[in-house]
Amino acid sequence: MNIISTNDDNECGFEEIAEQFLWDLRCGSSPTIESFIQRYPTFEVEIRQHFPGLVLGEKLAAHKTGFSKIDLPLPFSIGRYELLSEIGRGGMGVVYNAIHAELEKEFAVKVVLHDKPDAAKRVKRFKQEAQAISSLHHPCIVPLVDFGNQENLFYIVMRKIDGITFRQLVDTRYSDASAKTTADDSEWKLMASLFSEIADALHHVHQRGLVHRDIKPNNLLIDQESRVWITDFGLAKLSEESSVLSTTTGLVGTPRYIAPESTRGGGIADARSDVYSLGVTMFETFSGITPRNQESVTSNGNGKFSIPDLRTRTKDIPAALNGIVSRSCQFDPENRYQNAAELAEDLRRFALRNDRPLLRRLKSIFGSRNT
Numbered sequence: 001m002n003i004i005s006t007n008d009d010n011e012c013g014f015e016e017i018a019e020q021f022l023w024d025l026r027c028g029s030s031p032t033i034e035s036f037i038q039r040y041p042t043f044e045v046e047i048r049q050h051f052p053g054l055v056l057g058e059k060l061a062a063h064k065t066g067f068s069k070i071d072l073p074l075p076f077s078i079g080r081y082e083l084l085s086e087i088g089r090g091g092m093g094v095v096y097n098a099i100h101a102e103l104e105k106e107f108a109v110k111v112v113l114h115d116k117p118d119a120a121k122r123v124k125r126f127k128q129e130a131q132a133i134s135s136l137h138h139p140c141i142v143p144l145v146d147f148g149n150q151e152n153l154f155y156i157v158m159r160k161i162d163g164i165t166f167r168q169l170v171d172t173r174y175s176d177a178s179a180k181t182t183a184d185d186s187e188w189k190l191m192a193s194l195f196s197e198i199a200d201a202l203h204h205v206h207q208r209g210l211v212h213r214d215i216k217p218n219n220l221l222i223d224q225e226s227r228v229w230i231t232d233f234g235l236a237k238l239s240e241e242s243s244v245l246s247t248t249t250g251l252v253g254t255p256r257y258i259a260p261e262s263t264r265g266g267g268i269a270d271a272r273s274d275v276y277s278l279g280v281t282m283f284e285t286f287s288g289i290t291p292r293n294q295e296s297v298t299s300n301g302n303g304k305f306s307i308p309d310l311r312t313r314t315k316d317i318p319a320a321l322n323g324i325v326s327r328s329c330q331f332d333p334e335n336r337y338q339n340a341a342e343l344a345e346d347l348r349r350f351a352l353r354n355d356r357p358l359l360r361r362l363k364s365i366f367g368s369r370n371t
Contacts, residue, residue, distance in 0.1 A: 108142075161231065271340060
């Protein structure tokens, strides 16, 4: 199956090409890097730089996880929960709407199928990671309330949040291709405030030795009280020492939101990788496209990428907020915010105070090109 509608690389972006490559890998068609360069010569630099990491990451993921497709007959009982309907599915599991058999209370239950022979090690690791995730206590993190395993099924139970995802928010806002992306000052400050809460929650995650590794619009929720939530820690990686955030390896996540360094060297990820993913999510929320979309990404031919100026798409975005987003999704991790706390602070500063001091600071970092 070709998930790209055309072979003309002028009509598709790098993230679509990467997703097609991953699709072909997972379907067993054994695509080659050279064949994709021939099909999409404009993206030769990006393909040579990132596709070897995609191949290695897929091999590591297949070796380490052994996750298989889940197709449970509903209703289905697992532990003390009855799975009633499917909420969503991804590469690492399926989320169901479920009810506790005794409490008669609804929960969201994520189920992962494991059929590898090293089940004992997998169960031990699953328990370690579930315990670490259950230790997260933050008002913007969907809490894990239970976990367990039943034969070859792992499951984690989360509080069910009634609301919409940022993906639904973006899709609604940009459903009309000709829609103008305009907002007044109060709207920009409100969005900055919401993203500052998400960044603050990410810092809480990182301080406890976890990297989320799959921050994207689908995993951020807004409930009926306009409260934001981070959900789906199914890809979260526990560092070697719970008190120290260390890098992790093994490429996972959604291609267009994965930090560039995670597609090289076996999929290295740290706090800055989550910052990048959140930066891309902000960029997309404010513009309707991602920084690696064909409308925006540029390369100087030496593997050095240029982050687009949001104002080419969203002309009324305040300069300070534009600079914050740009710094968050820089391709070089050394040029990003080095932790989510710094990002949260700048977003709060923009949302609650006069942005002149922040604007001057951003100018000193990026120069006048981003202001």
